Amino acid sequence: xxxxxxxxxxxxxxxxxxxxxxxxxxxxxxxxxxxxxxxxxxxxxxxxxxxxxxxxxxxxxxxxxxxxxxxxxxxxxxxxxxxxxxxxxxxxxxxxxxxxxxxxxxxxxxxxxxxxxxxxxxxxxxxxxxxxxxxxxxxxxxxxxxxxxxxxxxxxxxxxxxxxxxxx
Amino acid sequence: xxxxxxxxxxxxxxxxxxxxxxxxxxxxxxxxxxxxxxxxxxxxxxxxxxxxxxxxxxxxxxxxxxxxxxxxxxxxxxxxxxxxxxxxxxxxxxxxxxxxxxxxxxxxxxxxxxxxxxxxxxxxxxxxxxxxxxxxxxxxxxxxxxxxxxxxxxxxxxxxxxxxxxxx
Numbered sequence: 001x002x003x004x005x006x007x008x009x010x011x012x013x014x015x016x017x018x019x020x021x022x023x024x025x026x027x028x029x030x031x032x033x034x035x036x037x038x039x040x041x042x043x044x045x046x047x048x049x050x051x052x053x054x055x056x057x058x059x060x061x062x063x064x065x066x067x068x069x070x071x072x073x074x075x076x077x078x079x080x081x082x083x084x085x086x087x088x089x090x091x092x093x094x095x096x097x098x099x100x101x102x103x104x105x106x107x108x109x110x111x112x113x114x115x116x117x118x119x120x121x122x123x124x125x126x127x128x129x130x131x132x133x134x135x136x137x138x139x140x141x142x143x144x145x146x147x148x149x150x151x152x153x154x155x156x157x158x159x160x161x162x163x164x165x166x167x168x
Numbered sequence: 169x170x171x172x173x174x175x176x177x178x179x180x181x182x183x184x185x186x187x188x189x190x191x192x193x194x195x196x197x198x199x200x201x202x203x204x205x206x207x208x209x210x211x212x213x214x215x216x217x218x219x220x221x222x223x224x225x226x227x228x229x230x231x232x233x234x235x236x237x238x239x240x241x242x243x244x245x246x247x248x249x250x251x252x253x254x255x256x257x258x259x260x261x262x263x264x265x266x267x268x269x270x271x272x273x274x275x276x277x278x279x280x281x282x283x284x285x286x287x288x289x290x291x292x293x294x295x296x297x298x299x300x301x302x303x304x305x306x307x308x309x310x311x312x313x314x315x316x317x318x319x320x321x322x323x324x325x326x327x328x329x330x331x332x333x334x335x336x
Contacts, residue, residue: 002170003280003298012302046214046322112171130171134180136333142310143317143332150318154214164311165304 005071005112006105009133013064013141014097019166020060020145021093023152023159027053028086030157038086044151053151057089060144061096067137068103071111071129173239173280174273177301181232181309182265183334188228188313189261191320191331195221196254198325206254212319221319225257228312229264235305236271239279239297 031038043052051059058081069076077099083089114129118136127136149164199206211220219227226249237244245267251257282297286304295304317332 002172002277003176003302004170007298008171008176008302012307015303016307046318047324050321109170130175134171134176135183138306139180139184139310139333142307143314143329146311146314147318149311150214150315153218154322156215161311165307 004105004109005129005133006103006108009067009071009108009137010100010103010105012138013067014100015166016141016145017060017064017093017097017100019164020057020148021090022166023149023163024057024086024089024093026159026163027152027157030152039084041152041155041157042085042089044155046147046151046154050147053148054083054089056144056148056151057092058083060141060148061092063137063140063144065096065099067133067141068100068108070116071114071133072103072107073114172273172277173297173301174271174276177235177239177276177305178268178271178273180306181235182268184309184313185228185232185261185265185268187332187334188225188316189258190334191317191327192225192254192257192261194327194331195320195325198320207252209320209323209325210253210257212323214315214319214322218315221316222251222257224312224316224319225260226251228309228316229260231305231308231312233264233267235301235309236268236276238284239282239301240271240275241282 027041028038030036031041042054045052058079061079062076065079066076068074079092079095083092111129116127116129116132118125118127125136146164149159153159195209196206198204199209210222213220226247229247230244233247234244236242247260247263251260279297284295284297284300286293286295293304314332317327321327
């Protein structure tokens with residue numbers, strides 16, 4: 001009685017990115033309706049030493065593409081991190097979803113005990129696959145999607161929890 | 169080759185709550201060091217129509233205690249939602265952790281296909297257990313822990329991503 005690594009990861013991650021794409025569209029519409037330069041929102045932050053919206057989206061993308069690649073034993077694709085507009089962020093998200101959906105369950109399943117090493121500035125982090133997914137990849141994904149949502153909300157964009165969770 | 173519902177849920181949720189408790193302590197210390205009434209932080213919000221820090225903690229708690237109870241076919245304990253200070257929030261978090269840790273893997277495992285119904289103001293939501301966990305309980309948990317973190321950061325408390333993720 002169990003769920004697979006694939007099921008625990010890929011469908012929820014695709015859903016989170018799909019929700020992110022949908023609420024980014026609402027932010028872009030909000031900017032357009034009020035004749036605010038969309039770049040103001042793309043560069044908006046919660047606090048001066050926090051990362052702007054554009055980076056929240058890029059890191060959410062990096063987290064899951066790196067996660068899927070490592071669990072499947074592949075090299076993750078390198079994205080240029082040069083997005084500067086909502087349409088470019090939408091392309092980035094769609095490329096990430098396409099990449100996640102390129103994996104078969106067979107490529108991800110069975111990675112529970114796989115040794116995963118992350119090279120961080122502070123040194124190496126070592127995980128087994130299951131802990132990597134449940135205590136690093138998924139929390140990080142939701143952290144950055146939530147922070148993107150929080151940046152929008154704190155700048156007056158009308159979003160609700162359902163925009164974050166998606167339709168049940 | 170799989171992970172169990174228990175493993176996908178209880179250890180990561182306990183970890184997220186443990187991290188939340190640790191960074192709430194840092195917020196309390198920040199307030200004390202600067203002689204700011206801690207109630208200012210407990211009631212702080214990202215935007216006037218968003219919920220304050222205290223509610224973020226209460227909802228994170230509710231999400232996981234309701235999640236574990238429903239997957240195990242139990243009635244969740246009712247907490248009073250009357251916390252108004254950091255020490256009271258710490259008690260709430262610890263009670264929630266204790267409740268999560270009271271479940272055996274046998275009580276949670278095998279709930280992948282269990283029919284779960286949530287009564288919302290907007291109507292009923294229906295899930296099977298696996299989708300309830302991966303697209304509702306876990307995203308909601310991380311949403312509220314991240315929002316608590318964001319409230320603290322946007323009020324100048326020095327926290328870093330490691331406070332959110334915990335030690336690897």
